[in-house]
Amino acid sequence: MLFDLPFIWAGIIAFAVLTYVILDGFDLGVGILFPFAKSEQDKDLMMNSIAPVWDGNETWLILGGGGLLAVFPLAYAIILPALYLPIITMLLALIFRGVAFEYRGRTKRWKPVWEVGFAAGSAIAAMMQGITLGALVQGITVVDRAYAGGWWDWLSPFTVLTGLSVVAGYALLGSTWLILKTEGALQQMMRDKATMLGIITLAAIGTVSVLTPFQDPIYFQRWFSLPGSLYTMVVPLAMAALTWLLFSSLKAGHDARPFIASLLIFVVSFVGVGISFYPNIVPPSVSIWEAAAPDSSLRFTLYGTLALVPLILGYTGYAYWVFRGNVNPDEGYH
Amino acid sequence: MFDGFTAEALARAQFAFTISFHIIFPAFSIGLARFLTVLNALWLRTQDRTYLTLFEYWKKIFAVVFGMGVVSGIVMSYQFGTNWSVFSDKTGPILGPLLAYEVLSAFFLEAGFLGIMLFGREKVGPRLHMFATAMVAIGTLMSATWILAANSWMQTPAGYSINDVGQFTPEDWWAIIFNPSFPYRLVHMVLAAFLSTSFAVAAVAGWHLLKDGNNGATLRMFSMAMWMAAIVAPIQIVAGDAHGLNTLEHQPAKVMAMEGHYDSHPDGAPLILFGIPNPQEKRIDYAIQIPKLSSLILKHDLNAPLAGLDTVPDAEEPPVTVVFWSFRIMIAIGFAMLGIGIWSLWRRWKGTLYQDRWLHRASVLMGPSGFVALLAGWVTTEVGRQPFTVYGALRTVDSIGPVDAPAVGASLLAFIWVYFFVFGAGLFYVFRLMRQAPDRPAPSPDTQPVNTVQA
Numbered sequence: 096m097l098f099d100l101p102f103i104w105a106g107i108i109a110f111a112v113l114t115y116v117i118l119d120g121f122d123l124g125v126g127i128l129f130p131f132a133k134s135e136q137d138k139d140l141m142m143n144s145i146a147p148v149w150d151g152n153e154t155w156l157i158l159g160g161g162g163l164l165a166v167f168p169l170a171y172a173i174i175l176p177a178l179y180l181p182i183i184t185m186l187l188a189l190i191f192r193g194v195a196f197e198y199r200g201r202t203k204r205w206k207p208v209w210e211v212g213f214a215a216g217s218a219i220a221a222m223m224q225g226i227t228l229g230a231l232v233q234g235i236t237v238v239d240r241a242y243a244g245g246w247w248d249w250l251s252p253f254t255v256l257t258g259l260s261v262v263a264g265y266a267l268l269g270s271t272w273l274i275l276k277t278e279g280a281l282q283q284m285m286r287d288k289a290t291m292l293g294i295i296t297l298a299a300i301g302t303v304s305v306l307t308p309f310q311d312p313i314y315f316q317r318w319f320s321l322p323g324s325l326y327t328m329v330v331p332l333a334m335a336a337l338t339w340l341l342f343s344s345l346k347a348g349h350d351a352r353p354f355i356a357s358l359l360i361f362v363v364s365f366v367g368v369g370i371s372f373y374p375n376i377v378p379p380s381v382s383i384w385e386a387a388a389p390d391s392s393l394r395f396t397l398y399g400t401l402a403l404v405p406l407i408l409g410y411t412g413y414a415y416w417v418f419r420g421n422v423n424p425d426e427g428y429h
Numbered sequence: 430m431f432d433g434f435t436a437e438a439l440a441r442a443q444f445a446f447t448i449s450f451h452i453i454f455p456a457f458s459i460g461l462a463r464f465l466t467v468l469n470a471l472w473l474r475t476q477d478r479t480y481l482t483l484f485e486y487w488k489k490i491f492a493v494v495f496g497m498g499v500v501s502g503i504v505m506s507y508q509f510g511t512n513w514s515v516f517s518d519k520t521g522p523i524l525g526p527l528l529a530y531e532v533l534s535a536f537f538l539e540a541g542f543l544g545i546m547l548f549g550r551e552k553v554g555p556r557l558h559m560f561a562t563a564m565v566a567i568g569t570l571m572s573a574t575w576i577l578a579a580n581s582w583m584q585t586p587a588g589y590s591i592n593d594v595g596q597f598t599p600e601d602w603w604a605i606i607f608n609p610s611f612p613y614r615l616v617h618m619v620l621a622a623f624l625s626t627s628f629a630v631a632a633v634a635g636w637h638l639l640k641d642g643n644n645g646a647t648l649r650m651f652s653m654a655m656w657m658a659a660i661v662a663p664i665q666i667v668a669g670d671a672h673g674l675n676t677l678e679h680q681p682a683k684v685m686a687m688e689g690h691y692d693s694h695p696d697g698a699p700l701i702l703f704g705i706p707n708p709q710e711k712r713i714d715y716a717i718q719i720p721k722l723s724s725l726i727l728k729h730d731l732n733a734p735l736a737g738l739d740t741v742p743d744a745e746e747p748p749v750t751v752v753f754w755s756f757r758i759m760i761a762i763g764f765a766m767l768g769i770g771i772w773s774l775w776r777r778w779k780g781t782l783y784q785d786r787w788l789h790r791a792s793v794l795m796g797p798s799g800f801v802a803l804l805a806g807w808v809t810t811e812v813g814r815q816p817f818t819v820y821g822a823l824r825t826v827d828s829i830g831p832v833d834a835p836a837v838g839a840s841l842l843a844f845i846w847v848y849f850f851v852f853g854a855g856l857f858y859v860f861r862l863m864r865q866a867p868d869r870p871a872p873s874p875d876t877q878p879v880n881t882v883q884a
Contacts (some may be wrong), residue, residue, distance in 0.1 A: 147544030150499055154532065154540045160506035161528040168521020168596070175510030175517075176830045182511060183840045186504045187847050193500035194851055197493045201858040240518060240594065241831050388522035389592060391599045396526040403533040410541045417545055417552050 101387035104166040107400060111162055113365045115155035117358050122149045124269020126192055126217025137281050144276040144422045146196055151411055165396050169386040170376045177235045177242040178227050178249055185223035192216030218262055225261025229254035233310050234379040253306060260299035267292040271354035276422050286345055289353055293341050300364055307371060311379050314371045326370055333363045437829050439837040440512035447504055450848050452807060453800050454498030459573055460626020461491045462566035469562050473555055482646045486867040490859055492547055497855045512837055514830030516818055523589060523597045523605060524579050531575035539568035577618055581611035585679045586819050609679050613672040620665045625799025627657035632796025633863045635789035646867040648783050659770035666763055677727055680820060682741045683813035686752040688723055689713045690737040697721035698735035706750040747815045755808040762802035769795055
């Protein structure tokens with residue numbers, strides 16, 4: 096065959112997950128930073144900066160679930176039972192934070208309840224996503240097309256570390272997003288936060304990278320033999336350049352560059368994870384070809400994806416463009 | 430607390446619970462999005478501020494309902510995998526692409542334009558705002574189309590083969606999407622969403638009419654809702670009947686359970702209006718029935734023979750009691766809706782639509798009826814499909830994943846707690862928004878008394 100459909104699909108799913116991570120990453124990050132808001136006006140600004148777009152951002156998570164079911168049903172069928180508790184906790188956390196956008200403005204007495212729900216929901220969802228990532232890196236026991244491990248296999252010091260890393264990373268994305276969208280004291284506070292979060296995030300990425308090869312010797316091989324080792328050179332170099340971009344632009348008082356730098360830090364980390372995983376979709380034993388649905392499913396879904404994803408990116412971009420610029424504190428229809 | 434329940438029973442309870450909560454919100458969103466599109470179009474066309482007032486009024490309610498739909502929907506996209514992973518592995522190649530198309534063609538469309546619809550009128554101008562509003566409405570309909578294609582395929586599977594690892598493999602996508610029950614189910618469901626919304630709108634209007642009969646916005650929405658009831662309720666009854674005949678053809682056991690026909694009737698089956706199913710003795714106790722009417726309805730012939738559940742192996746029999754009752758609840762509400770529709774037409778004809786306080790009271794009472802009927806219908810069709818997940822091809826008991834009862838029970842409890850808390854609060858806010866009367870629309874410029882400046 097001219098095109099290897101499972102390979103193409105692995106690329107598309109990776110793209111969808113990455114898009115989800117950076118988009119919902121910054122709006123979950125705003126939620127994680129929410130407790131640091133000093134006034135009602137700050138809170139309104141933070142909420143309003145993501146209110147028109149959070150729903151679209153989270154749709155990429157549904158695409159991740161639906162897409163995985165469509166093209167790698169076996170991976171979907173193994174990962175979800177294996178990560179039962181983190182996934183369900185994440186879903187419940189997302190419920191709390193999602194309704195906060197509408198509920199918060201609807202009540203005076205219960206406003207604090209939904210604000211706590213918004214902040215805690217965002218932080219817990221981020222933590223669970225990080226744990227999921229760590230658990231996949233750690234490897235999942237599969238016997239006879241099904242998950243064969245225990246209920247708590249996902250919990251380890253390594254996964255707690257990846258969980259916390261993602262919380263810090265999302266908070267970094269959120270703080271740099273707010274630098275872009277706000278001004279004055281709130282923006283200044285976010286600059287300070289971004290500097291600290293940048294240090295924590297990069298330290299966490301470094302630690303996870305060092306520990307990953309010890310999770311499974313195969314990762315070591317991938318990174319230190321050709322062709323992986325070519326990337327092994329590029330990824331740390333790119334990371335170093337981005338570190339410089341992040342901190343220098345924060346220091347110089349740029350509005351947009353810190354956000355771009357944090358986005359790219361996520362992209363590079365994601366590429367790193369991809370190098371470790373490939374060609375498996377459920378490490379250490381299920382490859383993308385084993386997990387793939389029959390070609391007829393892959394092909395049918397591919398047509399629609401190729402036609403619709405550019406369109407989606409187009410109008411999503413347009414929606415971002417409509418709501419560009421600093422957030423107006425009086426905006427919103429409540 | 431769930432001792433003695435199997436993982437399968439708990440997983441079924443969990444799925445039923447999460448989807449029953451979820452289905453209410455998209456059904457309301459489908460109806461409201463269409464209502465908002467019509468209101469906005471009428472406002473732009475006529476410049477009558479009443480429509481704009483109503484648009485702004487229902488927009489706030491829509492936003493809360495839509496938000497609840499989104500978060501409960503994210504749960505659904507992962508519910509297949511957590512408890513039903515064997516089902517996911519086997520049916521993923523067919524259901525997955527349908528759900529992926531739903532996300533790509535519907536969810537992104539809704540989410541992408543929702544922000545502009547809610548917050549963007551001033552930023553993009555009336556034309557693009559109208560476009561965004563219409564896109565949200567189209568998105569909700571697209572979503573219904575794909576999800577009902579997936580659900581219908583589980584009811585009347587077609588266009589597949591089974592591969593060597595036991596997966597359903599697509600052979601003919603056209604046959605899969607346009608499977609035998611899909612058109613009927615889609616029409617029935619979309620009409621149900623329209624009707625549910627109309628009766629919810631009518632209840633809000635009726636409530637405010639009882640308190641204040643002079644608010645133009647209230648009168649307008651009552652009138653619009655009553656038109657919908659009068660027009661859509663009879664269409665829905667016809668569509669439901671057609672759907673029933675389709676079910677008789679493809680899932681006869683479901684219809685036997687709906688009708689309460691334990692026994693075969695070789696020369697004309699009675700229509701059992703009411704009775705108490707007795708699954709042990711396999712009969713309907715205290716049945717009130719009209720002879721031969723069931724044969725007339727289902728076969729258009731008084732003496733046509735109808736097979737009963739005695740022809741179905743016990744292991745393939747759906748739970749009769751649930752299906753029997755849920756079906757009757759749906760039907761009773763359907764005819765009550767028709768009654769309201771006819772009543773409103775008569776009052777409109779007499780010119781007393783806004784004065785008949787009993788009609789307004791009845792509308793308030795019927796407010797939640799659409800959603801109850803919708804859930805009852807959903808229960809009828811889903812429980813009626815048992816004991817299969819893919820009708821005739823995959824049993825429910827063989828669909829469950831490697832999960833233990835305590836884990837499923839614990840997550841079920843968590844869902845129950847969170848859903849009642851979060852969606853209970855949401856419902857409270859929706860009611861509070863509804864309790865507020867719509868603003869009195871400002872008079873149109875041309876009817877306003879003009880202050881002439883004396884020279």
